[in-house]
Amino acid sequence: MSKQIIVIGGGISGLSLLHYLRQKYSARTDVKILLLEKEASLGGTIRSVVKNGCLFEAGPNGFLDSKPRTLEFIAELGLVGELVRAGRDAQIRYICLNNVLHFFPMSPGGFFGFRPMRLREKLRVFAEPFVARGTDPEESVYAFGARRLGEKFSQLFLDPMVSGIYGGDARETVLRAAFSRIYDLEQKYGSLFKAMIKIKKEKKNGAETAGMPSGTLTSFRRGQAQFIETLGKRYSDNILFNREVTAVTRGGGRFVVEGGGRRHEADELFICTPSYQAARMLQGVSPGLADDLNRVQYAPMAVVGLVFPLSAFPKKPQGFGYLIPSSERKEVLGVLLESNIFPSRSPEGQILLRVMIGGARHPSILEKAQGELVRLAVDEVRLTLHAQGDPWEVFFASWPKGIPQYNRACVAAEAKIAEELRRWPGLYLVANYRKGVSLNDCIENAWQAVFGG
Numbered sequence: 107m108s109k110q111i112i113v114i115g116g117g118i119s120g121l122s123l124l125h126y127l128r129q130k131y132s133a134r135t136d137v138k139i140l141l142l143e144k145e146a147s148l149g150g151t152i153r154s155v156v157k158n159g160c161l162f163e164a165g166p167n168g169f170l171d172s173k174p175r176t177l178e179f180i181a182e183l184g185l186v187g188e189l190v191r192a193g194r195d196a197q198i199r200y201i202c203l204n205n206v207l208h209f210f211p212m213s214p215g216g217f218f219g220f221r222p223m224r225l226r227e228k229l230r231v232f233a234e235p236f237v238a239r240g241t242d243p244e245e246s247v248y249a250f251g252a253r254r255l256g257e258k259f260s261q262l263f264l265d266p267m268v269s270g271i272y273g274g275d276a277r278e279t280v281l282r283a284a285f286s287r288i289y290d291l292e293q294k295y296g297s298l299f300k301a302m303i304k305i306k307k308e309k310k311n312g313a314e315t316a317g318m319p320s321g322t323l324t325s326f327r328r329g330q331a332q333f334i335e336t337l338g339k340r341y342s343d344n345i346l347f348n349r350e351v352t353a354v355t356r357g358g359g360r361f362v363v364e365g366g367g368r369r370h371e372a373d374e375l376f377i378c379t380p381s382y383q384a385a386r387m388l389q390g391v392s393p394g395l396a397d398d399l400n401r402v403q404y405a406p407m408a409v410v411g412l413v414f415p416l417s418a419f420p421k422k423p424q425g426f427g428y429l430i431p432s433s434e435r436k437e438v439l440g441v442l443l444e445s446n447i448f449p450s451r452s453p454e455g456q457i458l459l460r461v462m463i464g465g466a467r468h469p470s471i472l473e474k475a476q477g478e479l480v481r482l483a484v485d486e487v488r489l490t491l492h493a494q495g496d497p498w499e500v501f502f503a504s505w506p507k508g509i510p511q512y513n514r515a516c517v518a519a520e521a522k523i524a525e526e527l528r529r530w531p532g533l534y535l536v537a538n539y540r541k542g543v544s545l546n547d548c549i550e551n552a553w554q555a556v557f558g559g
Contacts, residue, residue, distance in 0.1 A: 108136040112363055112370055114351050114387070115378035116143035117150025118545055119536050121337040122552035123376050124344060125179070130556055140370065141341070142363070144350035148338045151508070154329025155411075155501055159453040160445075161329050162411040164503035167444065167460065168192070168330065169545040172321030175553055176546050183336050185326065192323040196447045198425030201262060202440075205490050207428055223258055230256035235297040244514055247284060248276035254298065266429035269439045272543065273405035273465035273509045275432070283512040283520070325448060330545075355390045361533065376534045376555065380404070380507060381519075384535060391533075395526040401519040402539045405466040407508035408474075410483035411444070411501030412459045413452060418493045423457065428490070437468045438486045456498065459487055466511055476502055510539035 111127060113120050124141050131137040151165035169176060171191065180186055199210040203222055211217040218228060237254050245253075247268050251260035260276065268276040272284060282289040288298070295301040326332040338345065351365040354375065361375040377384045385399035416422050427442035442460040445452040452458040461483035464471040471479065480500055487493045510516065520540060527533060536555045538548055 109134075109138070109373045110360075110371060111137065111139045111374045111376070112361070112372035113139070113141040113376045113378060114363070115150070115383075115537070116141055116145070116148040116338075116345065117378060117537075117548075118152060118334070119538065119548045119552055120376070120378035121148065121334065121341075122179070122549045123378060123536055123555060124341050125182075125337060126553055126556040128341065128344070139344050141345045142349040142351060142365075142370070143345060143347050146347050148345070149331060149334040151505060152330045152334050153503065154331035156329075157501070158413075158499055160411070160413050160456070160458050160499055160501075161448075161451045162458065162501035163325075163330055163444070163460070164409055164501070165505075166330060166545060167442065167447070168323045168325040170321030171324040173546040173550065176549050179549055180333075183333075183340065185333065185336060188327045188332060190325055190327055190448055190450070192426070192447045193449065195424065196323060196426040200425060200428035201266060202428045202430045202490055203262075203434065207490065222262060227256055227258040231259055232299075235299045237297070239296045240292055243282055243289075244280050244517060245282075246277050247279045247281045250281045250288070250292075251276075254292070261433055262431055265433070266431045266440065269432065269465050269467075270429045270462075272511065273407050273439065273462075274511050274513070275466045278466065278511070278513040280512055280514060280517050283517050323447060327450070351387050353390050354387045361391075372532075374532045374534070376536055378536050380537065381510065381539045382507065384537070392526060392530065395523065395530075398519045398522040398526065399535075401515050403466075403511045403513065403515055404507035405509045405511055406464045406469055406472050407505045408463040408471055408479045409501075409503045409505075410461040410463065410480055411499075412461065412483060412487060412497040413456055413499035414459070414487075414493055414495075414497050416455055416457055418495050419457075420492050423459075423491050427460075432467055436486070437471060437482060438463050439465050441486065441490070459491075461486060464508075472506055476504070479504075509543060 113123050120141055124139065127139050131139065153164035155162045155164060171177065180189065200207040201210055208220065208222055209216065211220045234254050240250065240253065247264050248260045251264040265276040268274045268279050272279060291298055291301040295304060349366060349368065351363055353364045355362045361372045363370045363372060377387065381399040381402040385396040389396045423443050425443060426447055427440060429440040430436050430438060439462040444458040444460045463479055463482060480502060484497060516539065523535065527535065534555050536551055541547060541551050
């Protein structure tokens with residue numbers, strides 16, 4: 107029996123789905139697969155901008171190389187030889203307090219030498235095995251850390267980690283949704299320390315035992331966009347550009363996709379857009395589902411790239427970069443030293459910095475002009491890294507609805523979305539507001555949607 111499949115959205119989720127659908131139906135000439143993208147280009151928030159020898163990532167700057175599924179995908183595209191991995195210098199990370207950088211401790215010795223914490227606050231961390239197992243499935247990341255490891259640990263480590271990954275508020279982000287591995291370890295073993303000991307005995311990766319992201323930050327020689335461009339070229343016959351979908355309805359037992367005066371019918375429909383766009387499309391199919399999708403909240407983000415000569419600094423900035431806890435009350439969330447992470451990202455004698463601004467705690471950045479946000483980024487670099495003079499080059503990207511927030515509203519919406527989708531066989535929602543925001547998550551979720559049953 108012939109089949110028509112439509113994918114809406116040409117970001118990494120939609121393109122990954124297209125790749126796996128083509129694999130699944132490679133021997134079926136009667137299956138037609140079409141991807142509709144509303145813009146004239148692919149990639150969503152993945153954009154790599156090259157100017158004067160510098161490579162600026164407007165969105166995510168890489169992925170962790172710890173997931174076999176992603177590495178298999180890259181191999182299938184013939185891109186293994188194009189991978190670039192962060193160097194050793196990228197292992198040096200900082201927390202910024204009162205405009206002073208403190209080494210992020212990576213070992214027990216480094217932790218005990220971490221000056222911003224008092225001895226009793228450090229000792230509190232090692233009482234973790236004696237803390238009772240949690241009972242609240244919607245406990246926040248901050249509350250979890252304060253309960254198990256102490257308030258100061260949450261404030262200095264978990265709070266900036268959540269803002270760095272999700273642009274989020276650790277006090278609102280639900281642990282089970284955002285870091286399910288940590289939640290599962292506590293529920294299974296009763297303690298993270300006990301889990302680490304147990305799993306190490308089973309000869310598993312020690313970095314994974316704590317449930318934290320592991321692996322080496324990895325990208326492509328020509329930036330993240332190289333991944334997108336390769337997919338776009340491979341599947342160009344399946345992609346239609348400038349096709350904004352305005353409505354989805356049902357007719358004759360199929361999904362009817364409309365937009366721009368055009369109409370397509372599908373037996374299976376995969377919507378890979380942000381939740382608020384999916385909500386608008388699905389209003390005619392299920393108003394309840396549309397309402398649930400509209401409950402997912404997004405954090406605004408501005409990303410500023412600054413290129414300075416190394417001579418602008420008293421000494422060359424070292425390491426990966428730094429994060430800023432929310433207790434510092436800054437709109438800047440952190441600064442990444444991009445050309446330390448990937449040295450080819452700027453010419454010799456220069457350094458490219460990427461300043462992250464906004465997040466869930468600072469929605470007011472949407473009211474600021476680009477020039478004001480750039481000044482905020484430059485002031486941060488001058489104040490903390492002691493840069494002198496003006497940047498040689500400036501890059502800018504703004505994402506009014508940048509990153510979905512895995513808070514209680516999202517958790518409640520997800521439960522209802524999953525229930526409602528069971529009423530509509532052949533309809534799939536595959537995007538980063540469900541089951542993870544990283545590139546690895548998006549690829550895994552696409553594979554599961556196609557092959558997972």
